Amino acid sequence: MTESGSKLRIFKILKIIISSLLITVLLLFTIAAIRTLSLDVNAGLQLAHWEKTNNKSLVIDHHQREELLANFKEAIRIPTVSFSNTEINTTALLEFDRFLRKAFPTVFSSSLVHHELVGNYSHLFWVKGSQPELVPYMLLAHIDVVPASESDGWEAPPFSAKEIDGFIYGRGTIDDKNSLMGILQALEYLLLKGYAPRRGFYIGLGHDEEINGLNGAMNIVRVLKQRGVQLLFVMDEGLTISDGIIPGLEGPAALIGLSEKGQAAVKLSVSVAPGHASMPPRETSIGILATAVKRLEDNPMPRLFGYGPEGDTFEHLAHKFSFPLKFIMSNLWLFSPLLSRILERKPVSNAFVRTTTAVTFFNAGVKINVIPSLAEAYVNLRIHSAQSVEEVLDIIKDTVGDQRVKVELVYGFDPLPISGADEKAFGFQIIKKTVLDLFPTVTVAPAICVGNTDSRHFIDLTKNIYRFSPAWFKPGDLERFHGINERISTKNYEEMIVFYFNLIQNCDIRKLPEPHSSVHEL
């Protein structure tokens, strides 16, 4: 073949490759465009087809408003603080018990309600249903709060429940006395209105959630297991209604946690011979440990976006974003890697992308002129749904890559199972309907809860655990969670009561509307 002949041949091959590439790209984008226009994960169940229940409605009058706010403020003023893994405020917990009996006299005296104390300070209520064949469900909340100190910069003392510009300030106003009081206040009103549920339900109020629920939630689970109880679903604190928090999202979104991340506490330690600071070795225990910690911070865990429920979240929210995010989120099959790079830029969304690594303790040294024999650091990892404690531990050892650094697991648990969110998922659909009835402009989406809750102890009692409360979080509110100036608006607290009031009644339906042609008995 002549030189010009072979050039022509190469040119023809290149032309074929380029046009095939162009056709492939065009095809991919056409599929992506069609999917963007047709993706309808929010179609849901047809509201018109829901079984009719004669729901009572709640119109709060002036007197009730004053009373419910006074109750809530009194709850906030009782400092039910869990200080550490071993130190809780038992005096405050006993006071809280007395307070609940006083604030909700109908709940505590109704023949429909059985109440008992569990683990000394936690409360378990059983509200008897008229149709025992209907599987019961359970609402959870917790009594204890994390510590708070006014000197950190609170606008009002953290246990004052002071009202400023329509907001009640105080530790526990969003975590989690709003849910606790909202649930009991709703039940009080329902009972006063003569309501008797068809479907029985439990209310569990743990007293030590902030220190892992070992005596509260775990004992409640033990009691229920002894009685052979199985639950249709459990609803606990967790995600909320985000309004203006997710960048680019138009309108508010109610994220319902289908699962929660796993957790591991890992101890790193370095031991060397102590010595005189005037003749230091080239590296001290502190230096070796600092390098290990730096390596962990410089090498985040792998991106796993799309391998857990977080992919579904963005598909559900896609239609509320504008171009190009709408296009990207509607086509995660193509753009997952790109979206995970966008999300990892901010801590709040990075938590959805991977197992996060936070170095939370660093202890070393005894005296200015002594080479310390021991340096230790603790790392708190929140494990992505697609990883396990064991995998995470192996990655840490590899990343540290230094035999002198001892890596030990202090405690850990794998990510929680993922609850259903389809048309047959009773708990999810009931929560969704209750949200939409009360807040029609909100988009409801399944999500992963990045923190842990008492509900994780309930996995043997049900496959369906949802982490959600109808608290509205606006820009700046995430920082109030365990932070300073925790607060809730009086309007939102009232909405929470109405939400639980409606949710309890919505749970009385026997079965969900039939999706398509399939029948699902509950």
Ligand SMILES: CCCCCCCC/C=C\CCCCCCCC(=O)N[C@@H](CC(N)=O)C(=O)O
């Ligand atoms: C794409 C971005 C979406 C952003 C939406 C974020 C909305 C976040 C809303 C709430 C924050 C999540 C809080 C979860 C509840 C955590 C409860 C808690 O603090 N648990 C403790 C203690 C424990 N029980 O282990 C924890 O350390 O996790």
Ligand SMILES: [Zn+2]
């Ligand atoms: Zn909480």
Ligand SMILES: [Zn+2]
């Ligand atoms: Zn908390």
